[in-house]
Amino acid sequence: MSKRSKETFEGTEGELLSMTKELDELHYDVGMPAMRQGVANMIEGMKGGIAPTSRRTFLMGAGAAAAGGAALLVVGASPSLAGASTRKVSALRTVDAAAFPPAGLTGDLVVAAIAASLENLAVFAYSAGLTAATAGKLGTVPPAVATFATTAKAQHTQHAAAWNGVLKSYGKAAVTVTNPTLTPVVEGAFAKVTDIAGLAELAIMLETIAAQTYQAETSMLKSKAAIGLSSSIMPVEMQHIAILYYVLGKYPGAQSSAGTPLAFNPTSMAL
Amino acid sequence: MTADPRALAELLEESQDMQADALRPTHAALDELVELSHASPDDDPASNLAFHEEHKRSLTSSLGATSILGAAGGLALVGVLASAAAASSSSDVQILQTAASIENLAVATYKTALTLPYIGGSAADPVVTKFCQVTMGQHAQHADAFNAAVKHLHGKVQHKPDPAFVPVVNKAVASLGSATAAQGALGVVGLALELENIAAETYIHDTVLAKSKTNKALFASIMGIEAQHVSVLLAVQALLKAGAPQLISLAPGTGAALPAVAGSIGFPNAFYPTSSAAPAKQGAVK
Numbered sequence: 001m002s003k004r005s006k007e008t009f010e011g012t013e014g015e016l017l018s019m020t021k022e023l024d025e026l027h028y029d030v031g032m033p034a035m036r037q038g039v040a041n042m043i044e045g046m047k048g049g050i051a052p053t054s055r056r057t058f059l060m061g062a063g064a065a066a067a068g069g070a071a072l073l074v075v076g077a078s079p080s081l082a083g084a085s086t087r088k089v090s091a092l093r094t095v096d097a098a099a100f101p102p103a104g105l106t107g108d109l110v111v112a113a114i115a116a117s118l119e120n121l122a123v124f125a126y127s128a129g130l131t132a133a134t135a136g137k138l139g140t141v142p143p144a145v146a147t148f149a150t151t152a153k154a155q156h157t158q159h160a161a162a163w164n165g166v167l168k169s170y171g172k173a174a175v176t177v178t179n180p181t182l183t184p185v186v187e188g189a190f191a192k193v194t195d196i197a198g199l200a201e202l203a204i205m206l207e208t209i210a211a212q213t214y215q216a217e218t219s220m221l222k223s224k225a226a227i228g229l230s231s232s233i234m235p236v237e238m239q240h241i242a243i244l245y246y247v248l249g250k251y252p253g254a255q256s257s258a259g260t261p262l263a264f265n266p267t268s269m270a271l
Numbered sequence: 272m273t274a275d276p277r278a279l280a281e282l283l284e285e286s287q288d289m290q291a292d293a294l295r296p297t298h299a300a301l302d303e304l305v306e307l308s309h310a311s312p313d314d315d316p317a318s319n320l321a322f323h324e325e326h327k328r329s330l331t332s333s334l335g336a337t338s339i340l341g342a343a344g345g346l347a348l349v350g351v352l353a354s355a356a357a358a359s360s361s362s363d364v365q366i367l368q369t370a371a372s373i374e375n376l377a378v379a380t381y382k383t384a385l386t387l388p389y390i391g392g393s394a395a396d397p398v399v400t401k402f403c404q405v406t407m408g409q410h411a412q413h414a415d416a417f418n419a420a421v422k423h424l425h426g427k428v429q430h431k432p433d434p435a436f437v438p439v440v441n442k443a444v445a446s447l448g449s450a451t452a453a454q455g456a457l458g459v460v461g462l463a464l465e466l467e468n469i470a471a472e473t474y475i476h477d478t479v480l481a482k483s484k485t486n487k488a489l490f491a492s493i494m495g496i497e498a499q500h501v502s503v504l505l506a507v508q509a510l511l512k513a514g515a516p517q518l519i520s521l522a523p524g525t526g527a528a529l530p531a532v533a534g535s536i537g538f539p540n541a542f543y544p545t546s547s548a549a550p551a552k553q554g555a556v557k
Contacts, residue, residue: 140527142526142527142528142529143529143530143531143534144526144529144530144531144532144533144534145526145534146531146534147531147532147533147534147535148534148535149534150535151534151535151538152535152538154541155538155541158541158542159541159542162542211495215488215491215492215495218478218487218488218490218491219484219485219487219488219491220484224479227478227479227487228475228478228479228545229542231475231478231479231491231494231543232475232542232543232544232545233542233543234491234494234495235471235475235494235495235497235498235543236498236538236540236541236542236543237495238495238496238498238499238502239498239499239501239502239537239538240538241499242498242499242502242503242537243502243506243534243537243538246503246506246521246526246537247526247529247534248526249521249522249523249525249526250521251405251521252499252502252503252521253496253499253500253503254495254496254499261405261409262496263408263409263412263413263493263496264412264416264492264493264496265491265492265493265495265496266492267492
């Protein structure tokens with residue numbers, strides 16, 4: 001198959017679209033309720049010593065955040081690629097690394113804040129990429145890449161909303177900034193992005209850091225509910241990585257810097 | 272995976288070296304696991320009884336809701352699989368044994384698949400063949416890692432496949448005998464997809480169930496790998512169903528030729544579910 005000529009998908013797009021619709025329905029039937037239940041369990045299971053405001057308030061808040069959280073972040077961030085645009089990425093809502101995580105957070109809530117900041121950064125990065133791609137600054141954009149970025153961004157938005165929902169339920173402010181440690185790294189990488197392949201490599205870096213951070217936290221988190229939420233997100237970031245590699249024509253899985261497939265995912269890039 | 276089978280073979284060889292390196296810290300951490308286990312209340316009878324009851328309920332619920340397991344023997348399995356004898360082992364040993372049994376089944380399934388002409392024969396796509404080989408090798412390493420953890424806890428290693436899923440696999444494999452190459456390839460992908468998803472969901476759930484940090488870390492290091500296998504298989508399945516097997520390729524230019532929906536079909540859920548996770552002691556050694 002690999003040696004056959006590439007063909008367009010005119011005759012089969014309908015079938016795939018139908019499958020995608022089914023997947024969307026599955027997502028809303030299974031994924032969203034699972035998220036709500038998982039986060040609700042986390043709220044009830046965490047032993048932070050601070051009573052959550054209420055489960056119902058959180059669930060409403062999480063839903064609203066999932067629906068509009070990304071928009072707030074993007075509006076505030078004015079996403080752009082330094083290498084593809086004259087606008088500066090410094091418009092991001094960042095915070096001094098010394099002031100992060102916010103004071104008053106302890107235990108698993110610290111992890112929730114860091115996780116939200118990582119997800120915010122991913123949302124920003126995909127938004128920036130889509131903006132630059134739409135503006136024609138990255139050359140020809142394969143349709144699968146555009147779909148990937150849009151879908152991955154939506155999922156990261158939901159991840160951020162889930163962690164922020166937890167923070168809110170404990171009376172803490174939602175984290176709307178991007179991770180202060182990683183943001184300068186991403187800004188630097190953005191400055192070098194000139195095409196889709198470069199953007200995909202940057203996305204792989206972000207997804208890898210997120211996945212490995214969640215993986216490392218699995219054995220550090222205290223509450224079972226928090227572990228469950230973290231563990232439900234980590235494999236999804238790994239799936240993003242697999243598809244990115246596939247689109248780039250590389251082995252579609254965890255691998256060494258030399259491209260050697262790995263049976264065990266490392267944590268050397270975890271925050 | 273690569274467009275050049277020889278290059279992938281080299282990668283596979285390098286991978287085996289890499290895995291040995293990667294497993295070193297895991298084995299080192301197993302010493303910690305033993306200490307943690309000895310310090311934990313795993314062997315406390317009350318704890319074991321509670322664990323037993325919890326997972327008996329879980330198993331009953333799973334069997335009641337899952338047609339696959341129903342085909343494997345239905346509720347009659349509850350008494351066998353959730354026997355008190357199995358509950359005498361520590362909970363971490365049981366979930367590790369179950370994990371090993373799932374990996375053993377995955378290895379056997381890929382091994383069988385590779386004997387089929389359209390998966391491992393001359394008529395097969397070399398990329399698909401190599402993917403199956405690499406993936407089978409990874410599952411073998413996962414099984415070894417789970418069994419190493421079991422041994423460090425003085426449990427019995429699990430070299431058998433998960434008993435609840437064996438009939439399902441056997442039935443699926445038997446049905447491939449009369450299938451065309453296209454049908455057979457889809458059947459194999461569908462079966463592999465189901466097994467990979469069960470593995471991923473089980474290990475996600477096990478990160479919560481495991482008592483020792485080392486075991487949690489072990490499950491966490493593998494669950495994402497299985498989820499990636501799921502992603503690849505979802506994409507391959509979609510391309511096969513759409514009649515575009517030529518796009519199952521890592522050759523330059525393939526990414527640009529992929530249809531839009533191929534960019535999202537590999538990750539259908541923002542939060543990975545665990546509703547198909549195998550009951551914790553389903554594959555425990557009795």
